[in-house]
Amino acid sequence: MRELADGVHMLGGWPPNAINVYLVDGVLVDAATRQGEQRIMRQIAGRRLSAHALTHAHPDHQGSSHAICTRLQIPLWCGQGDVPAMETPGGVVGISAGGGWTTWIQRHFWVGPSHPVARSLVEGDEVAGFTVLETPGHSAGHVCYWRESDRTLILGDVLFNLNMLTGRPGLREPPAAFTPDPARNRDSARRLAELRPRLACFGHGPPLRDPGRMAEFVARLP
Numbered sequence: 047m048r049e050l051a052d053g054v055h056m057l058g059g060w061p062p063n064a065i066n067v068y069l070v071d072g073v074l075v076d077a078a079t080r081q082g083e084q085r086i087m088r089q090i091a092g093r094r095l096s097a098h099a100l101t102h103a104h105p106d107h108q109g110s111s112h113a114i115c116t117r118l119q120i121p122l123w124c125g126q127g128d129v130p131a132m133e134t135p136g137g138v139v140g141i142s143a144g145g146g147w148t149t150w151i152q153r154h155f156w157v158g159p160s161h162p163v164a165r166s167l168v169e170g171d172e173v174a175g176f177t178v179l180e181t182p183g184h185s186a187g188h189v190c191y192w193r194e195s196d197r198t199l200i201l202g203d204v205l206f207n208l209n210m211l212t213g214r215p216g217l218r219e220p221p222a223a224f225t226p227d228p229a230r231n232r233d234s235a236r237r238l239a240e241l242r243p244r245l246a247c248f249g250h251g252p253p254l255r256d257p258g259r260m261a262e263f264v265a266r267l268p
């Protein structure tokens with residue numbers, strides 16, 4: 047686990063930066079796939095966690111949510127629009143339905159069980175010193191976490207900083223197959239770039255400390 051900003055830690059994983067999990071002042075943000083349980087539990091051992099929050103309820107972010115909330119007896123929080131998916135058995139695969147082998151993996155291998163949501167997050171809510179931003183598109187209830195004081199942004203999958211096929215870093219939009227409303231997601235990306243985050247923490251890919259690069263990328267989108 048390494049500290050990226052005050053109180054913001056990124057858990058280690060393999061391959062590095064492929065599926066990211068963050069610990070933000072005692073709140074675990076995202077929980078990787080179902081196979082991520084042990085690596086998360088090992089790295090947070092001995093720390094006091096108060097809650098687990100999601101950026102969105104897709105199988106590569108909520109896979110270990112049920113296991114971790116149950117084992118640590120902490121509440122699960124997620125964006126209001128993703129609550130039905132998170133709470134309904136089979137709901138998560140419904141909102142991430144795409145095509146091809148990655149869908150098959152998500153449905154049969156990565157996805158975690160449903161789990162009750164203790165707090166549904168909306169625009170302006172506060173989570174561990176961060177402000178909740180509603181950023182729909184990649185999922186109906188996708189949210190980001192923004193800390194104005196040091197311009198730190200945890201942006202989930204609104205943008206990737208990784209090519210999932212080649213493993214090379216680089217800004218890109220999330221795959222269309224897993225983004226029910228790409229136009230809306232693009233609007234969300236534009237909004238985030240306008241914030242000019244000094245540190246951007248992605249769901250996939252290494253952190254980016256270059257607000258100009260994100261602005262340029264978003265400006266080139268159609």
Ligand SMILES: [Zn+2]
Nearest residue numbers: 104106203249
């Ligand atoms: Zn993802």
